[in-house]
Amino acid sequence: MKLLTKKRVAIAAGLIVVAGSAYAWLAPKAEEVAPPPKYRFTAVDVGSINQTVTATGTINPVALVNVGSQVSGTVVELNVDFNDRVTRGQVLLKLDPTIFNAQVRQAQASLASAQASQRLAQANFQRNEQLVSRSFVSSVALDQTRRELDVAKANIQLAQAQLERAQADLNNSVIRSPIDGVIIKRTIDLGQTVAASFTTPNLFQIARDLTKMQIDTSVSEADVGALKDGLPARFVVDAYPDREFHATMRQFRLAANVVQNVVTYNVVLDVDNKDEMLKPGMTAQVRLVVANRANVMRIPTTALRFTLPEEELEKQKKLEKETNKGAVKTVALTPASVQDDDLAFRSANETARMFKVYRLDAKNEPQPVDIRAGLSNFRYTEVVGGGLKAGDRIVTRTLVQKQDDDL
Numbered sequence: 125m126k127l128l129t130k131k132r133v134a135i136a137a138g139l140i141v142v143a144g145s146a147y148a149w150l151a152p153k154a155e156e157v158a159p160p161p162k163y164r165f166t167a168v169d170v171g172s173i174n175q176t177v178t179a180t181g182t183i184n185p186v187a188l189v190n191v192g193s194q195v196s197g198t199v200v201e202l203n204v205d206f207n208d209r210v211t212r213g214q215v216l217l218k219l220d221p222t223i224f225n226a227q228v229r230q231a232q233a234s235l236a237s238a239q240a241s242q243r244l245a246q247a248n249f250q251r252n253e254q255l256v257s258r259s260f261v262s263s264v265a266l267d268q269t270r271r272e273l274d275v276a277k278a279n280i281q282l283a284q285a286q287l288e289r290a291q292a293d294l295n296n297s298v299i300r301s302p303i304d305g306v307i308i309k310r311t312i313d314l315g316q317t318v319a320a321s322f323t324t325p326n327l328f329q330i331a332r333d334l335t336k337m338q339i340d341t342s343v344s345e346a347d348v349g350a351l352k353d354g355l356p357a358r359f360v361v362d363a364y365p366d367r368e369f370h371a372t373m374r375q376f377r378l379a380a381n382v383v384q385n386v387v388t389y390n391v392v393l394d395v396d397n398k399d400e401m402l403k404p405g406m407t408a409q410v411r412l413v414v415a416n417r418a419n420v421m422r423i424p425t426t427a428l429r430f431t432l433p434e435e436e437l438e439k440q441k442k443l444e445k446e447t448n449k450g451a452v453k454t455v456a457l458t459p460a461s462v463q464d465d466d467l468a469f470r471s472a473n474e475t476a477r478m479f480k481v482y483r484l485d486a487k488n489e490p491q492p493v494d495i496r497a498g499l500s501n502f503r504y505t506e507v508v509g510g511g512l513k514a515g516d517r518i519v520t521r522t523l524v525q526k527q528d529d530d531l
Contacts, residue, residue, distance in 0.1 A: 160488065161484060161488040161523070162488070162522065162523055163482075163484065163488075163490060163519040163520075163521065163522055163523060164519070164520050164521050164522070164523055165484055165517040165518055165519050165520060166423070166424050166427070166517070166518055166520055167514075167515055167516065167517055167518070168421060168422070168423055168507070168512050168513065168514050168515060168516045168517075168518055169421075169422060169514060170419055170420065170421055170422070170514055171418075171419070171420070171422055171504070172416070172417065172418040172419065172420070173416070173417050173420060173422055173498075173499045173500075173501060173504050173505075173506050174413055174415070174416050174499075174501060175350070175413075175414050175415040175416070175499045175500065175501055176411045176412060176413055176414065176501055177343060177347040177350060177351065177411070177412040177414055178409070178410065178411050178412075179341040179342060179343045179344075179347075179391065179410045179412070180341065180342070180407065180408070180409060180410070181339040181340050181341030181342070181359075181391075181393070181407075181408050181410055182339065182340050182405060182406070182407060182408070183337050183338070183339055183361070183395065183402050183403070183404060183405065183406040183407075183408055184337065184338055184339075184340055184404055184405070185308075185331035185332065185333070185334060185336075185337060185338075185404055186332065186333065186336045186337065186338050186394075187303070187305075187331065187332035187333065188308075188329060188330070188331055188332075188404075189302055189303055189305070189329070189330045189332070190326045190328075190329055191216065191299065191301070191302065191326070191327055191328040191329070191330060192320075192324040192325055192326050192327055193219070193296070193299060193318050193320050193324065193325055193327060194293075194296045194320060194324065195219065195224070195293050195296045195297055195318075195320055196219075196317070196318055196319050196320045196321060197219030197220050197221075197223070197224075197297055197317070197318055198219060198220045198315065198316070198317050198318070199217055199218070199219060199220075199312055199313070199314055199315060199316050199317075199318065200218055200219065200220045200314075200315075201215075201217060201218035201314075202216075202217045202312070202313070202314045203215055203216055203217060204216050204217075204307050204310070204328070205307065205310065206307055206308070206309070206310055207306060207307060207308070208306070208307045209305070209306050209307075210301040210304070210305060210306075210307060210330065211301065211304050212301060212302065212303055212304050213300050213301065214300060214301045215298055215299070215300055216299045216300060216301055216327070216328060217298075217299045217312065217327070218297060218298050218299070219297040219298075219299075219318060220297075221294060221297050224290065224293050224294035224297050225294065227290040227293065227294075228287065228290040228291055228294055230290070231283065231286040231287035231289075231290040231291075232287055234283040234286060234287075235280065235283035235284055235286075235287055237283070238276065238279040238280040238282070238283040239280055239283075241276045241279060242273070242276035242277055242279070242280055244276075245269065245272040245273040245275070245276040246273055246276075248269045248272065248273075249266075249269040249270055249272070249273045251269075252265050252266045252269045253266060299327060299328075301330060302330075303330060303332050304332065305330040305331050305332045305333065306330065306331050306334055307328055307329070307330055308329050308330070308331050308404055309328065309329035310327070310328055310329075311325075311326060311327060311328075312325075312327045312328075331404065334397060334400050334404075335396075335397050335398050335400060336394070336395075336396070336397065337394075337395040337397045337402055337404075338374070338392055338393060338394055338395060339359065339371060339392070339393040339395060339408050339410060340390060340391075340392055341390070341391045341392075341393065341408075341410055342381065342388040342389070342390060342391075343388060343389050343390075343391045343412075344386075344387075344388055345380075345387040345388065345389065347414075348376070348389050350414035350415065351373065351376055351391065351412065351414065352373070352376075353373055353374065353375065353376070354372060354373060355372070355373040355412050355413065355414060356370070356371075356372060356373075356412075356413050357370070357371040357372065357373060357393055357410055357411060357412045357413065358370060358371070358410070358411050358413075359371055359393075359408040359409055359410040359411065360408070360409050361402065361406045361407065361408055361409075362406075362407065363401075363403075363406060364401065369395065369402070369408075370395075370396075371393040371394060371395045371410070372393060372394050373391060373392075373393050373394075373412060374392050374393060374394045375391070375392040376389065376391055376392075377389060377390040377391070377392070391412075393410065415499050417498070417499055417506065420498070420499075420506045420507075420508075421506070421507045421512070421513075421514060422504040422505060422506050422507065423481065423495075423504070423505055423507055423512070423518050424503070424504065424505070424518065424520050425500060425501065425502060425503060425504060425505045426520045426521065427481045427482075427505075427518045427519065427520050428479045428481065428497070428505060430481070430482060430519055430520060430521060432482065432490060433522060436490070477496055477497045477498070477508075478494065478495075478496055478497075479494075479495055479496075479497055480492050480493070480494055480495075481493055481495055481512075481518055481519070482518070482519040483512065483516050483517060483518055483519070484517040484518075484519060490519050493510060493511045493512060494510055494511070495507050495509065495510030495511070495512055496508050496509035496510055
């Protein structure tokens with residue numbers, strides 16, 4: 125009985141060993157686990173891209189008039205101040221009229237004297253004309269009196285012109301508003317002397333309508349190719365950092381501005397300022413929307429600027445050498461390449477938007493991929509050609525490897 129029990133135990137132990145060996149042989153081998161990636165990556169996706177042109181400009185009124193003075197004098201009356209609304213023809217200030225009134229009276233006296241001289245010359249001419257007809261005086265005397273009459277008439281015209289000029293100076297001593305608008309600048313005070321001897325002094329700046337403003341911007345020459353009238357734009361100002369305003373491109377001015385060999389162009393945008401929140405002189409950060417595409421394959425723009433570290437580049441070069449050593453040389457059946465088949469001889473459209481990006485493979489190793497880029501902004505770039513597809517992992521930068529501190 126005991127012998128039978130021992131045999132059963134031995135058989136059972138043998139079966140367990142055989143079953144264990146069979147399981148170890150037939151069980152599927154554990155899959156190799158890929159090492160963690162050493163790079164930050166983003167998956168290629170499909171979405172929309174807006175291409176914009178950024179610029180900095182100044183908000184100004186559409187119509188801004190500088191009001192000056194054609195005559196000199198002392199301000200004796202000042203009727204407006206900053207931010208006052210004025211109408212066309214309204215009196216803004218008056219200069220001391222004492223000198224101008226005296227000049228008018230002097231011109232009037234000169235005119236009266238010239239008229240008296242004319243009457244005397246006219247009487248002498250008529251008298252000599254009768255005497256000549258009776259042969260009492262010679263014709264030379266008649267010609268002399270005729271000349272005196274012509275001089276008297278010319279003096280009257282001169283005196284009238286001087287009177288008109290004096291009267292104009294008197295009228296110009298009263299400064300009036302040329303338009304309806306708002307006083308945004310005043311450079312004169314009561315009792316101050318205005319000197320208009322060489323240049324016309326600017327006394328006031330009047331904005332026609334503050335509900336219609338414009339932005340004068342400077343756009344780089346590299347961006348002007350995409351600009352055209354009517355483009356929508358958005359801008360922000362420091363006074364309202366949480367609010368975005370809308371504008372429309374009105375004009376591209378051909379006059380170039382060159383500062384230290386940097387060429388820019390002035391672009392004017394229209395702004396609706398019904399609530400008058402925007403003030404003249406504010407600085408605007410403008411974004412002009414020059415292109416918009418939807419449902420396109422895109423990658424992060426930072427991926428275009430990524431380059432592999434030096435050690436990774438050396439590793440890839442060694443791997444390529446080893447691969448080339450083991451490769452079997454074959455005779456090329458294709459015709460020889462043309463000597464000018466090089467990037468330097470290709471058109472600008474073929475090479476301007478070609479980039480190299482890196483895609484992570486199954487082992488989290490970066491592999492170079494050539495692509496052709498389309499629209500681009502600070503966040504995304506459109507992929508219009510190359511070996512990428514949606515879902516590929518594109519490297520954007522290298523992760524910082526944390527090292528354990530020495531104990």
